[in-house]
Amino acid sequence: MSGLFLIEQALNGLQLGLMLFLLAAGLTLVFGVMDMINLAHGSLYMVGAFLAAWLVNWSGSFLLGVFGAIVLTALFGMLLEATVLRTLYARDHLSQVLATFALILIINDGTKMIFGNDLPLSTPQALSGPIEILPGLMYSSWRLLLIAVGLVVALLMYVLVQKTRMGALVRAGASNREMSTVMGVNVTQLFTLVFGIGAALCAVAGSLLGPLLAVQVGMGENILILAFVVIVIGGIGSIRGALVGALLVGVVDTLGRTLLQQALREALPPQWASAAGPALASISVYVLMAAMLVFRPQGLFPVRS
Amino acid sequence: MRLKHIATFVCLVMALTLPWALQAAGVDFYVSVVSRMVVYAIAATSLNLLIGYGGMISLGHAAFFGLGAYSTGILLSEGVQSAGLHLLVIGLVTGVMALLIGAISLRTRGVYFIMITLAFAQMLFYLANSVKGYGGDEGLTVKVRSLLPGGMSLQEPATLYYVALALLAGVLFFLHRFTGSRFGRAVQALRDDEVRAEALGLPTFACKLVIFVVAGVVCGIAGGLSVNLQGYVSPNELYWTQSATLMVMVILGGVGTLWGGVLGAVALLLLQEVLSAYTPYFEFWMGWVLLAVVLFARNGLAGMSASLAQWRARL
Amino acid sequence: MSSTVLLDVRRLNKRFGGVVATDQVDLQITQGEIHALIGPNGAGKTTLVAQLAGQVPSDSGSVHFDGMDITRMATHLRARRGLVRSFQITRLFKSMSVLDNLALAIQASLGQVFSAWRPVKQDVDLQDRAMAILVRLGLADKHHWRIEQLSHGEQRALEVGMSLAGNPKLVLLDEPLAGMGLQESEAMTQLIDSLRRDFSVLLIEHDVEAVFRLADTVSVLVSGRIVASGKPADVRTNPAVTAAYLGAAQ
Numbered sequence: 001m002s003g004l005f006l007i008e009q010a011l012n013g014l015q016l017g018l019m020l021f022l023l024a025a026g027l028t029l030v031f032g033v034m035d036m037i038n039l040a041h042g043s044l045y046m047v048g049a050f051l052a053a054w055l056v057n058w059s060g061s062f063l064l065g066v067f068g069a070i071v072l073t074a075l076f077g078m079l080l081e082a083t084v085l086r087t088l089y090a091r092d093h094l095s096q097v098l099a100t101f102a103l104i105l106i107i108n109d110g111t112k113m114i115f116g117n118d119l120p121l122s123t124p125q126a127l128s129g130p131i132e133i134l135p136g137l138m139y140s141s142w143r144l145l146l147i148a149v150g151l152v153v154a155l156l157m158y159v160l161v162q163k164t165r166m167g168a169l170v171r172a173g174a175s176n177r178e179m180s181t182v183m184g185v186n187v188t189q190l191f192t193l194v195f196g197i198g199a200a201l202c203a204v205a206g207s208l209l210g211p212l213l214a215v216q217v218g219m220g221e222n223i224l225i226l227a228f229v230v231i232v233i234g235g236i237g238s239i240r241g242a243l244v245g246a247l248l249v250g251v252v253d254t255l256g257r258t259l260l261q262q263a264l265r266e267a268l269p270p271q272w273a274s275a276a277g278p279a280l281a282s283i284s285v286y287v288l289m290a291a292m293l294v295f296r297p298q299g300l301f302p303v304r305s
Numbered sequence: 306m307r308l309k310h311i312a313t314f315v316c317l318v319m320a321l322t323l324p325w326a327l328q329a330a331g332v333d334f335y336v337s338v339v340s341r342m343v344v345y346a347i348a349a350t351s352l353n354l355l356i357g358y359g360g361m362i363s364l365g366h367a368a369f370f371g372l373g374a375y376s377t378g379i380l381l382s383e384g385v386q387s388a389g390l391h392l393l394v395i396g397l398v399t400g401v402m403a404l405l406i407g408a409i410s411l412r413t414r415g416v417y418f419i420m421i422t423l424a425f426a427q428m429l430f431y432l433a434n435s436v437k438g439y440g441g442d443e444g445l446t447v448k449v450r451s452l453l454p455g456g457m458s459l460q461e462p463a464t465l466y467y468v469a470l471a472l473l474a475g476v477l478f479f480l481h482r483f484t485g486s487r488f489g490r491a492v493q494a495l496r497d498d499e500v501r502a503e504a505l506g507l508p509t510f511a512c513k514l515v516i517f518v519v520a521g522v523v524c525g526i527a528g529g530l531s532v533n534l535q536g537y538v539s540p541n542e543l544y545w546t547q548s549a550t551l552m553v554m555v556i557l558g559g560v561g562t563l564w565g566g567v568l569g570a571v572a573l574l575l576l577q578e579v580l581s582a583y584t585p586y587f588e589f590w591m592g593w594v595l596l597a598v599v600l601f602a603r604n605g606l607a608g609m610s611a612s613l614a615q616w617r618a619r620l
Numbered sequence: 621m622s623s624t625v626l627l628d629v630r631r632l633n634k635r636f637g638g639v640v641a642t643d644q645v646d647l648q649i650t651q652g653e654i655h656a657l658i659g660p661n662g663a664g665k666t667t668l669v670a671q672l673a674g675q676v677p678s679d680s681g682s683v684h685f686d687g688m689d690i691t692r693m694a695t696h697l698r699a700r701r702g703l704v705r706s707f708q709i710t711r712l713f714k715s716m717s718v719l720d721n722l723a724l725a726i727q728a729s730l731g732q733v734f735s736a737w738r739p740v741k742q743d744v745d746l747q748d749r750a751m752a753i754l755v756r757l758g759l760a761d762k763h764h765w766r767i768e769q770l771s772h773g774e775q776r777a778l779e780v781g782m783s784l785a786g787n788p789k790l791v792l793l794d795e796p797l798a799g800m801g802l803q804e805s806e807a808m809t810q811l812i813d814s815l816r817r818d819f820s821v822l823l824i825e826h827d828v829e830a831v832f833r834l835a836d837t838v839s840v841l842v843s844g845r846i847v848a849s850g851k852p853a854d855v856r857t858n859p860a861v862t863a864a865y866l867g868a869a870q
Contacts, residue, residue, distance in 0.1 A: 037416070039549070087600065093362060093416065098556045099599040101549050105592030113586055225427065225545055232420050279435030286424040286431075293413050293421040485739035487732050494713045494724050501711040504673060505728040506699035506786065512733065561715075 004137045009258050010251065015143045017250025018150025022205040023223060024230040024242040025157055026198020029170060032237020032303055034089050034191065037096045040080070040103035041202065041227065042220025048073040048203025049210040049219065050111055053119035062124040070203045077199025081192050108217050118216035121207075146208050153204065154243055161239050170194060171303075226253075229289045235299025244300055249285055256281030320470060324463040336462040337534060342574045343469040344530045349554040350476055350566030351523035356552070357561030358484070359516040360496030364419050364548050365406075365426030369399050369521040371433060371543035373528025378538045379439055381447040388451040388459070395525045402429075403521030407514045423545055433540035444539030451533050459533040469530050473567070476523060481563055492516055557598055559607025568606045626651045626790055626820050627672070627703075632681035634671060634844075641667040642678070643844035649790065649837075654812070654821045656831045656852075659841035665824045666708060668841065669792050672822070673705040674698045686789060700731055702789035708798055708824075710779045712767045718778060719763040722750035722785050729786020750785070757781045757811070773804030780811065790820045797827050809834065832856065840864065 027041050048069050056065030084103065088096045122128070123142045130138040161167035169190055206215075213219065230249050234241025261277025268276060292299065327333045352366045373395045380391055410421045434442045450460040459465045483489040495502035495509045503509045532538045541547070550573075558569025576594060580587035598605070627649040634642040641664045649655045659665055670676040672683060674695035683691045685703050693701075713721050723746050727733075740746065754760045757777045759770075767775065776796060783791050796812065797805050809830050815821055825831050831838065832852045839849040842864040848855050855861055 031416075035416075037419070084596070084600075091599075093419065094356070094552070094556055094560065095599050095603075097364070097549065098553055099596060101553055102592040102595035102599065105588040105595070107592075109586045109589035109592070113589065221546055225423070228420060228423070232417075236416075276435050279431040282431040283428045286428045290409070290421050290424045290428075293417050293424070294409060297413055297417045479736075482739075483736050485741060486736045487727055487738075487740055488734055488736040490716075490720070490724050490727065490740055491733050493715060494728075497713040497715050498711045500675070501707070501713070501782075502728070503696050504675070504699060504705055504707075504711075505725050505782065506696050506704075506731065507728045507733060508696050515734070 004134065007134065007137060008139060009255050011139060011143065011147065013251035013254035014247065015146045015150070015250070016254055017247035018147060018154065019205045019209055020223075020226055020230050020250055021150060021243050021246035022153060022201040023227040024234070024246050025239055026195070026201050027227050028231040028234065028237055028239065028242045029194050029198060031231060033170065033194070036085070036089055037093055037100065038085065039097060039100035039224065040107065041198070042222075042224030043104050043107040044073060044077055044199045044202040044220075045206045045223060046111065046217065046220040047076060047107065048199075048206030049121070049215045050115050050119055050206075052203070052207030053121035053210055053215045054115060056121060057119070066204075066207045069207050070200050073203035073206075074196040074200040077202075078192050078196040080199075081195040085195070086188070086191075104221070108220075112217050118214065121210040121215050123211045142211065149204065149208060153201065157239055157243075166190070166193070226285070229285060231299075232289050233292050233299060235301040235303055237303035238299065238301040241299050241301035241303070248288075252288065253281055253285050256284050324466055333462070336466050338574075338578060340462065340466045340469055340534055341531075342571050343466065343473050344527050344534060345551075345554065345570040345574060346567040347469070347473050347476055347530070348524050348527035348566075349551055349558065349570040350473070350480065351520045351527065352551050353555045353558070353560065353562075353566040354480060354483075354523070355516060355520040356555055357559075357565060358480075358489070358496065359492055359513060359520075360499075361411075361513060361517065362419050362552075363410075363422040363517075364545060364552065365422035365424070366520070366524055366551055367545075367547035368406075368426035368429045368543050369403060369524040370528040370531070370547070370551075371429065371538070371540070372399050372402055373525030374532040374538040374542060375433060375439070375445070375528075376525070377451065377529040378445045378447050378532045381449055381451070381532070382439065382445060384449070386449055386452045388453045391451050391529055392526070395529045396522055399522045399525030400518055403518040404514070407517035407521075411510060411513050411517065423548070426543060426545060426548055430540055430543040430545075433543055440539075442540060444537055444541075446537050447532060448536070450536075451529070459530075465530070465533055472526065472530070477563065477567070484563070488512070488515075553595060555605075557595065557605050559605035562605070562607035565605060565607050572606060624651045625649070626686060627822070628682075628684040629672070630682045630684075632668075632671060632683065633679045634667060634676065635679060640844050642671060645681070645841075645844070645846055647839060647846065647849075649820055649822055651789075651820055652816070653836040654816055654823055654834050655837045655839065656823045656825060656835035657839050657841055658825065658828065658831055662843075663841045664844040665841055666794060667844075669705055669794050669822075669824060672792055673703070699729065699786070699788075702787075703792070704729075704783045704786065704788040704790075705792035706780050706783040706794055706796060708795040710775045712775060712778060712782070714767050717764050717766060718759060718770070719747070719750050719754065721767070721778065722753055722781060723747060725782045725785035726750055729788070753781050753785055756814075758807070773800055773807070776800060776804070777808060777811065780808070784815070784819065788819060790822065791815070792822045792824070794824050795826065796823070797825060797830060805830065 023041065023045055027038065030036055030038050030041070051072050052065050052069035055068040056062050059065055084099065088099055127141045127145055129141060131141045131144070133139045133144070161171060226249060230245040231242055233248060234245025257278050260280050264276050323339060324333070324336050327335050348370055355361050355363055355366065376394050376398045377391045380394060406422070406425045410418060410425065413421050439445045450458050452458050453468070457464050459468065491502070491507050492512055495507060495512060499509050554569035554573050555565055556569070557572055558567065559565035576591055577587060580590050625648050627647070629645060629647040632642050632645040645668065657665055657668070667676060671678050674693055678691065682689060685698070685701065688701070690698055690701070690703070713724065716724065723740060726746055726749050727740070751760065751763065754763050759774060759778060762770065762774070770778065776798070780793060780796050783793070793812065797808055800808060805827065812821065812823065812834055823831065823835065835852055837850065838852050838855040840847050840855060840861050847864045848858045848861045
């Protein structure tokens with residue numbers, strides 16, 4: 001197992017982690033500030049991917065397609081929040097599960113009706129080849145872009161949450177919701193805005209991952225659960241936690257898949273190893289989550305007061 | 306009160322004579338459709354015990370359904386057909402698994418409990434996905450079925466239907482007795498206020514664990530019936546969306562009510578049957594119905610009958 | 621009134637991070653007495669009650685109850701042995717009727733838990749015992765009511781009644797008069813007074829007048845420490861107590 005191979009896998013893990021962060025950031029704020037379980041968050045990711053695919057193919061320009069998708073998804077997210085989701089803040093978790101699950105069904109089939117079961121989305125010509133980042137190591141330029149975008153977004157989120165007034169309000173809301181309402185923060189408007197940003201981030205992840213993972217109905221359900229794992233590990237309500245948690249999950253999942261597969265290939269017959277590797281990698285992510293919930297349920301960066 | 310008894314009696318008669326009626330109408334393939342509703346009614350009732358009576362919101366209950374289905378499926382694919390043995394193995398596998406998962410998960414509360422039950426179910430999903438010897442991600446198909454003592458096979462739609470119905474009746478009857486019993490009162494008390502229950506002397510952890518295990522085993526039995534019904538079990542039956550669907554059935558039917566699981570399962574599956582005959586996009590319309598229920602019928606279908614009674618009383 | 625020590629607390633300590641909540645607390649409650657615990661806000665009274673009930677683990681020190689070391693015993697086991705608490709904020713079982721709440725309390729104290737077949741309603745003995753307590757609380761005619769239909773004062777009375785249901789040896793009453801009007805306070809004070817014959821009581825209260833009327837012994841808790849303990853009249857005139865109250869208030 002060469003060092004270059006390890007670096008390549010580590011970069012893949014970084015890329016997955018940063019994309020997970022985009023999803024987890026929006027989710028952790030909704031869960032943290034409004035104490036709402038939103039199962040439809042993955043659907044925003046799917047909608048973003050479909051809109052990007054459609055706009056890119058229609059306009060011929062990747063950039064236009066992605067930006068269009070981001071804006072439209074953000075608007076869609078805010079519409080969802082202002083109509084249905086807002087009524088759920090006061091309800092119990094069971095009602096939230098039922099309602100947001102219903103939204104998954106509606107959005108999934110709705111997408112199918114409008115766009116079909118899947119849409120093609122390929123990387124722009126300029127970025128579809130590999131580049132040599134280290135002597136002897138060729139790495140996909142598209143994945144490098146993802147890493148770059150992810151880091152830029154993480155930086156922007158840091159600035160937004162730590163340095164702006166809005167960010168301070170959100171942080172206050174995350175740590176003590178009643179207090180911030182009492183202090184006159186217009187939580188309703190703030191919340192719709194936060195939701196819009198979360199939806200926009202989902203769209204970024206969706207359009208960037210689309211070429212890699214295929215744009216198809218149901219792509220949201222898988223990544224949603226990973227996003228929940230991330231925010232549990234990181235700490236519900238914490239952006240910093242979402243970043244650290246996402247990187248952790250991304251790296252464990254990616255490295256786990258390949259390293260375990262290689263290790264198991266020595267011990268087990270090939271068809272067992274090829275199945276057991278990814279399974280164990282996925283299982284280990286959930287073991288991490290379960291361990292965190294038992295020993296340190298508030299996560300790596302506790303926020304709630 | 307009397308109306309309720311009459312309604313129950315009528316439903317019972319209808320349920321018992323259903324296979325003959327469908328055969329007479331020439332649509333006896335519907336027996337399997339109804340059997341599926343009964344199987345899910347058992348599963349949903351088990352989750353209702355956990356959520357509604359025990360106050361433990363688990364998003365990983367489908368794992369027990371899957372464990373029961375796989376236990377039976379694996380035994381069947383190895384040629385072991387005794388229903389009694391299947392029941393025993395389901396009881397052991399799901400019971401031990403529920404004991405382990407419960408003992409760990411019940412150390413957490415609220416949203417953390419929801420997440421940790423989800424985590425365990427996902428672990429089992431990936432495990433099922435990787436057992437290449439028994440189908441792996443493609444699932445396990447079985448050619449034979451469970452045999453009852455006396456030789457009757459669950460391959461016969463009517464036989465499976467009556468067995469499932471009998472099990473459902475048994476589950477409901479025990480649930481009814483449980484509700485008014487000491488254990489039932491203890492569990493409902495700790496659902497209402499666990500701190501107080503404990504402060505009064507109730508061993509709350511032990512109570513919750515017992516409920517968790519019972520709910521898991523009953524759901525496992527439903528899974529065993531399911532593999533007999535479909536001749537197939539797939540890892541997808543352990544995926545979180547299946548747990549969410551079971552939860553939807555419970556909420557739809559009425560959390561914490563005796564018939565909540567039955568009403569919810571029947572309503573959801575019936576809706577699915579009817580809508581899918583008209584459009585491939587039936588989930589779209591189902592979503593709207595569910596949304597309407599959450600927003601307007603807060604106590605589910607069982608709650609609606611109570612609201613209806615209140616409304617009539619006011620007239 | 622006998623002089624056997626029922627509850628013996630020695631050098632009990634508890635920190636939460638940097639904050640000392642309980643500081644070397646010594647406390648003895650003798651059988652048959654009403655022992656009041658007073659102190660300014662934030663003194664640590666509720667934390668102490670939680671430690672005695674077993675809900676908060678102590679860092680060090682010991683708690684002996686009825687001759688047994690219960691320092692590490694679980695909450696529900698302490699309740700089974702006769703050490704029961706009531707709560708400052710009413711905690712009742714909202715899905716059950718008033719009578720069923722009490723029946724559950726009695727059932728819990730008797731350890732009758734894992735019986736899943738016979739209906740509780742058929743146990744005449746249990747139902748009669750619950751009814752008897754309701755009579756004592758003045759709630760007999762409301763036995764079939766839901767909890768939310770009761771007034772605040774009635775709920776507080778039921779709250780206290782729940783702790784008494786199992787015939788405990790020692791009841792920890794956490795601010796039973798909290799949030800009560802004059803009339804309700806009077807009724808509750810009389811109720812607590814009547815307990816004297818049957819139970820030993822640790823009474824946490826802010827209402828100083830009620831305390832000095834009811835208590836046989838008064839202990840004063842300030843910043844987690846017991847600064848004085850003795851007969852009400854002595855404690856009242858103790859200069860260290862007034863100084864500590866004023867000092868804590870600053």
